[in-house]
Amino acid sequence: xxxxxxxxxxxxxxxxxxxxxxxxxxxxxxxxxxxxxxxxxxxxxxxxxxxxxxxxxxxxxxxxxxxxxxxxxxxxxxxxxxxxxxxxxxxxxxxxxxxxxxxxxxxxxxxxxxxxxxxxxxxxxxxxxxxxxxxxxxxxxxxxxxxxxxxxxxxxxxxxxxxxxxxxxxxxxxxxxxxxxxxxxxxxxxxxxxxxxxxxxxxxxxxxxxxxxxxxxxxxxxxxxxxxxxxxxxxxxxxxxxxxxxxxxxxxxxxxxxxxxxxx
Amino acid sequence: xxxxxxxxxxxxxxxxxxxxxxxxxxxxxxxxxxxxxxxxxxxxxxxxxxxxxxxxxxxxxxxxxxxxxxxxxxxxxxxxxxxxxxxxxxxxxxxxxxxxxxxxxxxxxxxxxxxxxxxxxxxxxxxxxxxxxxxxxxxxxxxxxxxxxxxxxxxxxxxxxxxxxxxxxxxxxxxxxxxxxxxxxxxxxxxxxxxxxxxxxxxxxxxxxxxxxxxxxxxxxxxxxxxxxxxxxxxxxxxxxxxxxxxxxxxxxxxxxxxxxxxxxxxxxxxxxxxxxxxxxxxxxxxxxxxxxxxxxxxxxx
Numbered sequence: 001x002x003x004x005x006x007x008x009x010x011x012x013x014x015x016x017x018x019x020x021x022x023x024x025x026x027x028x029x030x031x032x033x034x035x036x037x038x039x040x041x042x043x044x045x046x047x048x049x050x051x052x053x054x055x056x057x058x059x060x061x062x063x064x065x066x067x068x069x070x071x072x073x074x075x076x077x078x079x080x081x082x083x084x085x086x087x088x089x090x091x092x093x094x095x096x097x098x099x100x101x102x103x104x105x106x107x108x109x110x111x112x113x114x115x116x117x118x119x120x121x122x123x124x125x126x127x128x129x130x131x132x133x134x135x136x137x138x139x140x141x142x143x144x145x146x147x148x149x150x151x152x153x154x155x156x157x158x159x160x161x162x163x164x165x166x167x168x169x170x171x172x173x174x175x176x177x178x179x180x181x182x183x184x185x186x187x188x189x190x191x192x193x194x195x196x197x198x199x200x201x202x203x204x205x206x207x208x209x210x211x212x213x214x215x216x217x218x219x220x221x222x223x224x225x226x227x228x229x230x231x232x233x234x235x236x237x238x239x240x241x242x243x244x245x246x247x248x249x250x251x252x253x254x255x256x257x258x259x260x261x262x263x264x
Numbered sequence: 265x266x267x268x269x270x271x272x273x274x275x276x277x278x279x280x281x282x283x284x285x286x287x288x289x290x291x292x293x294x295x296x297x298x299x300x301x302x303x304x305x306x307x308x309x310x311x312x313x314x315x316x317x318x319x320x321x322x323x324x325x326x327x328x329x330x331x332x333x334x335x336x337x338x339x340x341x342x343x344x345x346x347x348x349x350x351x352x353x354x355x356x357x358x359x360x361x362x363x364x365x366x367x368x369x370x371x372x373x374x375x376x377x378x379x380x381x382x383x384x385x386x387x388x389x390x391x392x393x394x395x396x397x398x399x400x401x402x403x404x405x406x407x408x409x410x411x412x413x414x415x416x417x418x419x420x421x422x423x424x425x426x427x428x429x430x431x432x433x434x435x436x437x438x439x440x441x442x443x444x445x446x447x448x449x450x451x452x453x454x455x456x457x458x459x460x461x462x463x464x465x466x467x468x469x470x471x472x473x474x475x476x477x478x479x480x481x482x483x484x485x486x487x488x489x490x491x492x493x494x495x496x497x498x499x500x501x502x503x504x505x506x507x508x509x510x511x512x513x514x515x516x517x518x519x520x521x522x523x524x525x526x527x528x529x530x531x532x533x534x535x536x537x538x539x540x541x542x543x544x545x546x547x548x549x550x551x552x553x554x555x556x557x558x559x560x561x562x563x564x565x566x
Contacts (some may be wrong), residue, residue: 024358024362139379139380141374141381142374142381144363145371148363148371149371151322151350152350152352152371152423155322155349155350156372156375202362204362204367204407207362208362
């Protein structure tokens with residue numbers, strides 16, 4: 001229980017920080033795409049006896065880079081390409097999985113099992129989540145400028161390309177390490193909801209990050225308690241609390257922020 | 265800001281061609297050069313290569329042949345030295361972004377900050393000075409979406425000031441801007457010109473051009489003509505650049521000149537009209553203090 005709380009909160013903060021950038025960059029579905037695309041990597045890594053996380057990481061990154069590549073070399077819009085690539089990879093993963101006899105539960109990959117994680121996993125999660133969060137927070141101003149005005153970023157000679165791929169790598173890492181807790185399907189929610197909720201409450205980016213982290217941590221603790229006491233799956237509980245917070249914010253959020261949205 | 269202030273800026277576009285991956289030849293053999301301080305208009309129809317030229321100057325597209333040089337050095341060097349500043353078109357900006365006016369102007373200083381972009385006292389001073397110069401200091405804590413069209417433009421101009429850019433690119437600076445702000449922007453650009461900056465303004469607002477631009481580059485995939493505004497802005501050249509896309513109003517003698525013999529008043533709603541007088545010479549107000557400059561520009565281009 002304590003291990004679940006600790007790793008859950010670390011994951012929540014990491015994903016919340018990233019979510020602020022994703023929703024402002026219009027990358028909301030990138031998280032969805034990458035998370036589905038990790039499945040073939042996990043199975044492949046299992047086959048050749050590699051750590052599953054490494055397989056998952058490269059497979060997720062492959063999806064992100066492949067999407068970018070196809071978009072740049074065709075007339076098709078990015079969301080379409082993404083849809084084709086990630087569902088394709090997910091399907092490959094499912095086919096590969098059904099050909100495998102293993103002790104991995106597909107359930108645990110799809111939906112996570114935070115109450116059942118091992119000490120080793122807690123260690124992995126802690127290291128990765130702290131590192132990713134630290135990098136995102138320290139470089140937040142660069143990432144913000146990259147999202148807000150890429151032309152300006154290039155004109156003042158920021159390493160735009162490196163920042164772009166760095167953000168993709170951080171996102172992939174975050175997704176891969178979050179799989180333990182919430183699984184493939186629901187990690188998307190952790191990467192969108194906190195940022196979206198925070199966006200409704202503030203007009204300042206630093207405050208948006210703080211609010212996102214706060215709602216994410218609150219949702220995680222409440223969700224895990226819910227799942228523990230009512231014997232429910234933890235992933236869906238966490239995401240459910242987040243969704244409720246979002247709806248509440250829509251209704252109760254300050255009026256000036258709503259007005260601002262209409263002006264924009 | 266200070267270290268470049270004494271240096272005369274120059275922009276040289278030498279036989280620049282850009283062909284995009286899909287085979288679209290956006291620019292062919294464009295050649296012209298500008299010396300600071302100057303305000304130069306880049307005029308052409310949509311798809312004439314205006315934005316490609318801008319992107320080349322900002323180093324976003326690689327020339328297929330030819331080169332762009334700033335102060336005789338390549339673009340990369342100019343970007344590293346924070347020399348190129350860009351004021352985007354209003355449509356390109358996401359105005360719902362959770363950033364304040366001061367945040368945006370601070371972004372102009374990022375290039376000179378440490379890797380974490382923590383603003384020093386000096387940076388805050390630069391931001392304040394820049395915002396005061398465009399009369400937006402009182403709005404520093406506003407979210408950028410809560411501004412009028414003219415105020416939005418001024419914020420991005422302040423960012424260019426904060427960056428200390430000496431090669432300033434403005435994309436359609438007068439779209440969605442009220443007449444008063446338009447005048448304020450023009451005044452500011454003139455000040456920057458006096459300081460020796462090269463200001464390149466991409467616009468299709470023809471009437472504004474003779475009023476504040478010393479030079480004009482007429483473009484349609486190649487440079488059709490460039491030089492002093494008076495010489496380039498002829499009916500003939502503009503017809504060549506715009507083809508049938510200009511609306512002509514021809515005032516017959518019978519309709520105007522009977523009233524008082526001389527003055528003609530033209531009212532337009534938003535954009536300034538371009539008025540040619542008798543014998544096709546350009547009519548515009550506000551020439552004061554610029555006769556010398558226009559003369560020296562003319563010598564340069566000869």
